[in-house]
Amino acid sequence: MAGERQDGRVERGNRTRQLILARAAAVASVEGLEGLSLGRLATDLRLSKSGVFALFGSKEELQLATVRTAVAIYDEHVVRPTRAAPAGLGRILRMCERWIAYSRERVFPGGCFFYAALAEFDARQGAVHDAMAAAQAGWVAFVERRIEEARTLGEIREDCDVPQLAFEIIAFLELANGDSVLRDSPEGYTRAGRAILRRLRAEAVDASALPAEL
Amino acid sequence: MAGERQDGRVERGNRTRQLILARAAAVASVEGLEGLSLGRLATDLRLSKSGVFALFGSKEELQLATVRTAVAIYDEHVVRPTRAAPAGLGRILRMCERWIAYSRERVFPGGCFFYAALAEFDARQGAVHDAMAAAQAGWVAFVERRIEEARTLGEIREDCDVPQLAFEIIAFLELANGDSVLRDSPEGYTRAGRAILRRLRAEAVDASALPAEL
Numbered sequence: 001m002a003g004e005r006q007d008g009r010v011e012r013g014n015r016t017r018q019l020i021l022a023r024a025a026a027v028a029s030v031e032g033l034e035g036l037s038l039g040r041l042a043t044d045l046r047l048s049k050s051g052v053f054a055l056f057g058s059k060e061e062l063q064l065a066t067v068r069t070a071v072a073i074y075d076e077h078v079v080r081p082t083r084a085a086p087a088g089l090g091r092i093l094r095m096c097e098r099w100i101a102y103s104r105e106r107v108f109p110g111g112c113f114f115y116a117a118l119a120e121f122d123a124r125q126g127a128v129h130d131a132m133a134a135a136q137a138g139w140v141a142f143v144e145r146r147i148e149e150a151r152t153l154g155e156i157r158e159d160c161d162v163p164q165l166a167f168e169i170i171a172f173l174e175l176a177n178g179d180s181v182l183r184d185s186p187e188g189y190t191r192a193g194r195a196i197l198r199r200l201r202a203e204a205v206d207a208s209a210l211p212a213e214l
Numbered sequence: 215m216a217g218e219r220q221d222g223r224v225e226r227g228n229r230t231r232q233l234i235l236a237r238a239a240a241v242a243s244v245e246g247l248e249g250l251s252l253g254r255l256a257t258d259l260r261l262s263k264s265g266v267f268a269l270f271g272s273k274e275e276l277q278l279a280t281v282r283t284a285v286a287i288y289d290e291h292v293v294r295p296t297r298a299a300p301a302g303l304g305r306i307l308r309m310c311e312r313w314i315a316y317s318r319e320r321v322f323p324g325g326c327f328f329y330a331a332l333a334e335f336d337a338r339q340g341a342v343h344d345a346m347a348a349a350q351a352g353w354v355a356f357v358e359r360r361i362e363e364a365r366t367l368g369e370i371r372e373d374c375d376v377p378q379l380a381f382e383i384i385a386f387l388e389l390a391n392g393d394s395v396l397r398d399s400p401e402g403y404t405r406a407g408r409a410i411l412r413r414l415r416a417e418a419v420d421a422s423a424l425p426a427e428l
Contacts, residue, residue: 029337030337030338031248031338032246032248032334034245034246034248034249035248109337110336110337111336111337115333116333116334116336116337118333118392118396119329119330119332119333119334119392120246120330120333120334122324122325122330122392122395122396123243123244123323123324123325123330123395124244124245132396133396133397136396163405164405164408164409167389167393167402167405167406167409168386168405168409170389171385171386171388171389171406171409172382172385174385174388174389174392175381175384175385175388175389178332178333178336178388179381181336181337182332182336182346182347182350183347183351188381191377191378191381191382192381192385194378195378195381195382195385
């Protein structure tokens with residue numbers, strides 16, 4: 001009986017933790033990870049401050065847990081739907097479509113969480129910088145593997161410079177997000193889609209396999 | 215005599231103001247505009263706190279003056295050297311070279327001031343957001359005019375989609391900056407130069423006029 005009660009308490013604690021982290025990731029996408037405050041999160045979510053402080057020992061711990069939560073949300077919205085498509089050019093297109101939808105639909109209210117938090121922590125040192133750098137490196141490697149796959153399948157030219165193509169695709173997606181959030185306009189998404197298709201057409205073995213629009 | 219003494223005081227005040235703002239722009243490029251504190255700037259520069267507070271009424275006033283200072287520094291390092299080159303493809307190349315040098319040489323210690331501050335304020339509302347949006351719009355218009363010039367001179371194809379090309383060039387430059395600051399690596403600058411040249415080659419009337427490398 002004591003065990004059951006304890007399990008219930010642990011589960012409630014986990015649920016509360018998830019609730020706080022989802023809110024923290026949303027706030028950080030607008031106001032930055034430095035803008036996070038355990039006290040304010042408690043007030044926003046009508047939780048006791050002491051309870052929230054007990055779950056996260058320090059602001060840095062909260063920031064690191066928020067980055068992990070954002071990575072999980074990104075996986076759910078971008079990475080997993082991409083893996084669901086068959087490998088090749090189609091999977092690259094799905095990846096770009098999912099990314100644009102993730103930014104456009106404001107999964108995070110401030111647009112891409114990583115765009116905001118990378119610009120905030122890129123020039124600093126410490127555990128949060130390192131966590132963000134690892135998340136970004138993971139994403140770049142994911143994009144490169146999707147291109148590599150398409151090349152192995154013979155859908156992309158043998159002489160394609162894979163890291164270069166990945167750099168260009170990521171550049172288009174990131175500026176589309178930044179431009180959309182800054183100007184509250186969808187124009188950047190259209191421009192990014194056009195730029196990506198143009199770039200893929202130049203690398204595709206059979207360009208007619210690509211759609212006219214993204 | 216009283217007039218001279220007053221002139222001297224005004225001039226000293228202006229110099230102090232410039233000193234504070236240069237420091238503020240440098241700090242903000244690493245820690246963000248929200249990270250600015252009049253008290254800390256006074257301590258860093260060994261000035262009296264009351265004197266610094268007298269020059270800037272509020273944190274928002276300091277942030278807005280910092281954005282204006284950053285725009286002036288950007289003009290000096292990127293915009294003016296670009297105008298010094300003859301119009302056409304050569305001026306577009308000079309613009310990209312100057313931008314890469316401005317980021318690579320860390321004119322601002324945290325990399326491009328605007329990359330950092332745009333990501334920080336893009337999803338917020340208020341005077342600082344509006345000042346940043348105006349600075350960004352001015353830069354986009356500048357890039358578009360340089361491309362338009364080259365088209366008018368017959369160096370770029372008549373059917374070039376000017377805002378699209380400007381979007382792509384800016385996307386490459388911004389990711390090069392972000393990548394360089396995050397990973398402390400110059401690789402992104404090489405990638406951006408390669409991507410820009412490839413893109414310009416596709417739009418140039420005489421691609422042989424372009425150099426092999428940027």
